[in-house]
Amino acid sequence: MIIAPATSNTISKMATGRCDNLLIATYLSASCPIFFAPAMDLDMYKHPSTSNNISRLIGFGHIELPASVGELASGLVGKGRMCEPEDIFQFVSNHFEVLNSLAGKTILVNAGPTYEKIDPVRFVGNHSTGKMGKAIANTLAYRGANVELVLGPVDIHGLSPKINVTRITSAKEMFEACQTIFESCDAGILAAAVADFTPVKYSNKKIKKRENDNLQLFMTRTPDVLLTLGKSKKEHQVLAGFALETHDEINNAQKKLDDKNLDFIVLNSMNDLDAGFAKDTNKITIIEKNGKKHIFDTKSKKEVSVDIVNLLQNYL
Numbered sequence: 001m002i003i004a005p006a007t008s009n010t011i012s013k014m015a016t017g018r019c020d021n022l023l024i025a026t027y028l029s030a031s032c033p034i035f036f037a038p039a040m041d042l043d044m045y046k047h048p049s050t051s052n053n054i055s056r057l058i059g060f061g062h063i064e065l066p067a068s069v070g071e072l073a074s075g076l077v078g079k080g081r082m083c084e085p086e087d088i089f090q091f092v093s094n095h096f097e098v099l100n101s102l103a104g105k106t107i108l109v110n111a112g113p114t115y116e117k118i119d120p121v122r123f124v125g126n127h128s129t130g131k132m133g134k135a136i137a138n139t140l141a142y143r144g145a146n147v148e149l150v151l152g153p154v155d156i157h158g159l160s161p162k163i164n165v166t167r168i169t170s171a172k173e174m175f176e177a178c179q180t181i182f183e184s185c186d187a188g189i190l191a192a193a194v195a196d197f198t199p200v201k202y203s204n205k206k207i208k209k210r211e212n213d214n215l216q217l218f219m220t221r222t223p224d225v226l227l228t229l230g231k232s233k234k235e236h237q238v239l240a241g242f243a244l245e246t247h248d249e250i251n252n253a254q255k256k257l258d259d260k261n262l263d264f265i266v267l268n269s270m271n272d273l274d275a276g277f278a279k280d281t282n283k284i285t286i287i288e289k290n291g292k293k294h295i296f297d298t299k300s301k302k303e304v305s306v307d308i309v310n311l312l313q314n315y316l
């Protein structure tokens with residue numbers, strides 16, 4: 001079933017099940033795949049209520065036909081224009097082509113930050129929101145893979161219901177979960193921002209400021225999940241990681257690719273303004289173990305996930 005245009009009103013009714021017209025009654029009774037093409041004015045499209053409703057629909061397993069940028073009914077120009085009918089046709093045909101193209105494959109993805117506890121109220125963390133890893137997990141699930149997502153302490157919304165999620169908090173828990181799960185996987189894409197250091201000592205009681213003018217935190221290295229999986233990976237297993245760099249990006253990513261025994265690495269540079277933590281877009285370069293480099297334009301994280309999964313599929 002294709003719902004186009006899906007106005008903010010329709011999307012809201014689909015998300016809440018408010019059945020007051022024939023379209024929503026048909027939608028609520030449909031057992032086939034559901035595609036929806038958002039179409040509305042740009043401010044409505046950007047509103048958090050709309051984003052939440054769209055995430056909910058994706059959470060139901062529905063497929064978004066992404067809105068494009070262009071002239072809107074109001075005369076304004078921006079994002080919210082319905083996907084063109086020929087693009088909808090292409091998108092839906094591709095869907096059925098790629099659907100099940102990863103059936104039978106079990107793939108580990110990790111995403112989000114880890115939190116390293118200092119005391120019951122404080123921790124050391126990072127800015128990761130897990131958006132990139134969650135998008136990869138959704139794209140894999142969309143293609144029929146059994147996805148095992150090990151997810152740090154971030155929002156779980158917007159994930160396909162087909163994904164099996166293991167929640168963790170610390171780097172140690174991330175390490176243990178990934179090591180166990182990867183054993184029975186065909187591939188792994190490790191996108192999490194795992195903390196590299198954790199406090200040596202955890203204080204059971206809140207550290208009181210009146211007793212400490214300065215607080216010195218001694219930290220120790222955490223296990224490197226990707227390095228460990230790379231060392232133990234079997235012949236048939238495909239492994240990919242990320243490299244987040246601020247300088248000498250290609251050389252640093254190449255070194256991680258070699259050291260961690262990866263099939264390919266996805267490089268993000270903190271110098272690209274449209275890439276990085278909490279952004280909805282990303283700009284990546286993929287380096288393969290044979291030295292081949294793929295430089296991509298800035299795209300939505302969803303589109304970036306498709307580029308990454310396409311490459312993974314060549315290896316599988």
Ligand code: CTP
Binds near residue numbers: 194
């Ligand atoms: N990674 C991991 N376990 C860690 C640290 C990193 O599995 N303890 C993984 C990340 O998920 C990513 C890759 O290693 O896929 C590279 O992470 P990055 O933060 O770019 O580099 P590090 O290896 O941590 O090295 P550095 O911080 O020195 O750049």
